[in-house]
Amino acid sequence: MQAVKDLIQNTVSFVKKELETAEAGHDWWHILRVWNNAKNIAKHETCNSLVVELSALLHDIADPKFHNGDEEIGPQKATTFLMDQGVSKDILQSVIYIIRHISFKNSFQQEDFTITPELAIVMDADRLDALGAIGIARTFHYGGYKNREIYNPNIPPVAYENKEAYKNSTAPTLNHFYEKLLKLKDGMHTNTGKQLAEERHTFMEQYLEHFYREWNGEE
Numbered sequence: 001m002q003a004v005k006d007l008i009q010n011t012v013s014f015v016k017k018e019l020e021t022a023e024a025g026h027d028w029w030h031i032l033r034v035w036n037n038a039k040n041i042a043k044h045e046t047c048n049s050l051v052v053e054l055s056a057l058l059h060d061i062a063d064p065k066f067h068n069g070d071e072e073i074g075p076q077k078a079t080t081f082l083m084d085q086g087v088s089k090d091i092l093q094s095v096i097y098i099i100r101h102i103s104f105k106n107s108f109q110q111e112d113f114t115i116t117p118e119l120a121i122v123m124d125a126d127r128l129d130a131l132g133a134i135g136i137a138r139t140f141h142y143g144g145y146k147n148r149e150i151y152n153p154n155i156p157p158v159a160y161e162n163k164e165a166y167k168n169s170t171a172p173t174l175n176h177f178y179e180k181l182l183k184l185k186d187g188m189h190t191n192t193g194k195q196l197a198e199e200r201h202t203f204m205e206q207y208l209e210h211f212y213r214e215w216n217g218e219e
């Protein structure tokens with residue numbers, strides 16, 4: 001197998017190219033932030049750092065949301081790339097396992113799956129990017145991309161019963177804060193992730209308070 005440094009560099013180039021036309025909330029800059037978050041968290045955890053870095057880089061290589069719901073394209077693209085790079089079977093399997101299980105929507109599924117230390121780190125890293133100032137920017141960007149209303153006081157947030165209902169929602173963007181973002185902090189796995197999520201969560205709560213005050217013309 002080639003040097004780890006070259007493997008990471010080749011992965012960066014591959015991901016940048018694949019995501020050239022991606023929606024801005026799931027583009028190369030999202031990957032770079034998640035990669036940095038993951039490296040930060042990994043410093044305090046016992047884990048295989050190559051698996052963490054490769055998974056962080058490849059986790060959104062083909063998000064089903066942007067591929068007609070197809071959940072196989074991402075794992076397939078990553079497998080082909082990693083086999084070309086000559087990575088070991090163990091590393092390949094660990095990375096693909098993370099790509100398959102990282103998504104928040106999987107938390108609606110009944111079946112349990114094992115949270116490996118590497119999955120915990122990359123999941124936390126990805127969820128941190130859904131929180132705080134960046135999380136707010138990504139969420140409104142996604143709502144604009146989907147042409148959703150910003151807020152509609154007549155459409156309250158709901159608790160989705162399953163993954164399909166969550167994925168098919170066309171609710172106003174503000175509802176996403178209650179349907180996903182504000183739930184994330186309680187599902188963090190690592191101590192570093194928990195601490196950072198707490199700060200970003202508080203910032204979002206403050207943002208929402210301001211939002212309603214302004215909506216109601218109170219400031």
Ligand code: ADP
Nearest residue numbers: 025102103104105130135138139142143173176
């Ligand atoms: P997951 O794959 O873990 O379910 P997503 O890729 O759906 O997570 O979400 C990533 C980010 O995309 C969210 O944190 C949010 O910023 C944005 N997003 C996804 N779905 C919506 C939505 N229905 N409304 C607004 N933003 C959304």
Ligand code: NI
Nearest residue numbers: 034059060126
């Ligand atoms: Ni992501």
